[in-house]
Amino acid sequence: MQGKALPGFRDFYPEELALRNHIFATWRAVATRYGFEEYDGPPLEALDLYTRKSGDEIVQQLYAFRDKGDREVALRPEMTPTLARMVAARAQALKKPIRWFSIPQLFRYERQQRGRLREHFQLNMDIIGEASALADAELIAAAIDILRAFDLGPQDVRARVSDRRVLRALLMGAEIAEGQLPAALAVIDRSERVPKNVLEEMLKESGYGKRETAAVFAVAELRGIGDVSAALGNVRGGEEAGEPLRQAIAALEAMGLAEFVTVDLTIVRGLAYYTGIVFELFDAAKELRAICGGGRYDGLLAAFGGTDLPALGFGMGDVVLGELLKERGAAPKASTELGAFLIAVSGGEDLTTVLRLAHALRDRGVPVEYGLRHSGVRKQLELASARGAARAVIVGPEERAAGVAVVRDLKAGTEAKVPLEHLLNGFFD
């Protein structure tokens, strides 16, 4: 079929744009409430900004091409490299910690599925220059509060929090060698989706024995800060490794968000650059993909050639969130709310009065519409109602002679005669 957008790209008809605007407005409101400042960067970047730090996998999924100036360029697939570049350029001048957010449109050439397109908008919130676990808690709280602002509660969404340092301490405490960690992480990451025998096979291929395999599964099954702390108590360096996670969880409890939060070590996050606490937010039924994901990436800024600042952040896409809101019926319906629809009973003087009235009301900020082509009162009322106008203002020869207009409340169906003078000043009664 022709006349459609490219695969994985969306047309935003008014109804869909209303939802998108609603999402953006809520994102901005909560981010601002947390003291974050908005920034943006270019949607097109030099290709090597991504090839330098990301793996081949990412590079294959890039929308990349050579521009007319013979530069290798790419549409941005994520915001973090741009952020790192911008912060690095002014690292000395910016007061720390930096709290910034952005709502970039990101692009990735992938086979599309539900909740995964080739383009999406993603709120990014990052804190740079703060190593304290309170910063981790702050970001997780912001992510949860965004969902609360959409009227979603703990029965709708959950945050699952883990920490790579904890995972590492537990696994190495079970005498799993450094070089064998990636296999364990891969298995833990998949432990809820892949059958156990397949996972055992994966570990076996990586040289795991019975005892080590059992240890990996034991770690994957830990839930809650209590269990995790207890397990950490049995391994060398465990106490220390668990401290940031304990602090972050305690902070979230103090904020009253405990019922949203679960400590769950199966949250690994794919990206190799995460170094500490990582988290994801899911719909409670887990029917959809993750709504949001993020964590601490302390080494990354230095890797981009900047100052070595600790950093953390998360991304929250508009696609999965939009699906969730539509499912919950939490999406807004109308994009504009008309204050009044003006109706001229006949042409001539009635219309002149309607035009004068319309302009006066618009000058006062009242959204107003009227029929652009003359038709019967019935037709015009129909249009007024279809437009979702709150009221219709009917102007006919009789009313004009009396210096009034009929104001009809379209929801209640009641009518009143209102002096034209009132209407011209923006009053409907």
Added chain:
RNA sequence: GUGGCUGUAGCUCAAUUGGUUAGAGCGCCGGACUGUGGCUCCGGAGGUUGCGGGUUCAAUCCCCGUCAGCCACCCCA
């Protein structure tokens, strides 16, 4: 990138084992209704059945290819 399922008006679906002008409801436009809406009735527009090829006297239906959508994997945003 790999595999599976699906593809008929804007939307939801029909069309006897392949059978000739592909239908309906909703929506849209117009009318009944000439100073009062959301009802009702009537009429209209809108499809080269995703596209291309093949089999057949005949294809929406069967076969192949392709494109698109969905699902799983991969990967994660």
